[in-house]
Amino acid sequence: MFGIPVMKLAVIGGLGVAAFAFFAHRNAEASQSNPQCAFTVNADVLNVRAGPSTGERIVGRLVQSQPVTAKPLVQNGFRQIAENRWASVDYLVAASGNTC
Known part of the structure; x- marks a missing residue:
């Protein structure tokens, strides 16, 4: 079929499955560590800030009831929400299932 020998198709398919499994496992480990x-x-x-x-300096604003994904790092009463982006912990309420 299509001029490709069955054995080559099997090898290519097997490599694809192995690559998918490798990257799926890596992503699962990354989500568990964060x-x-x-x-x-x-x-x-x-x-x-x-x-x-x-x-x-102020680099952005969040509004009432806005969901925010942050980082575990807290300093001086501020939680890091991204690189060079910090918000006061006094105004961040933990969402259900929060493990941070």
């Missing part, structure tokens, strides 16, 4: 840090904003408007301090 706890789920899910929060909801509990402020009308929450300033997102460049660093963990009210003296840092």
Whole structure:
């Protein structure tokens, strides 16, 4: 069929299955090593800052009831939500199932 020998098709298919299994396992390990840090904003408007301090510049804003995925790192009462993005823990309510 299509001029490709069956043995070559079997080898190619087997390699594809092995690659899929490898990457699926790697992704599962990565998700287990990163706890789920899910929060909801509990402020009308929450300033997102460049660093963990009210003296840092504002780089964004979150609004009431907005869901936020964050990182486990907390410093000076601020939780890191992304690279150079921090929000006050006083206005982040842990979502159901939060393991962070």
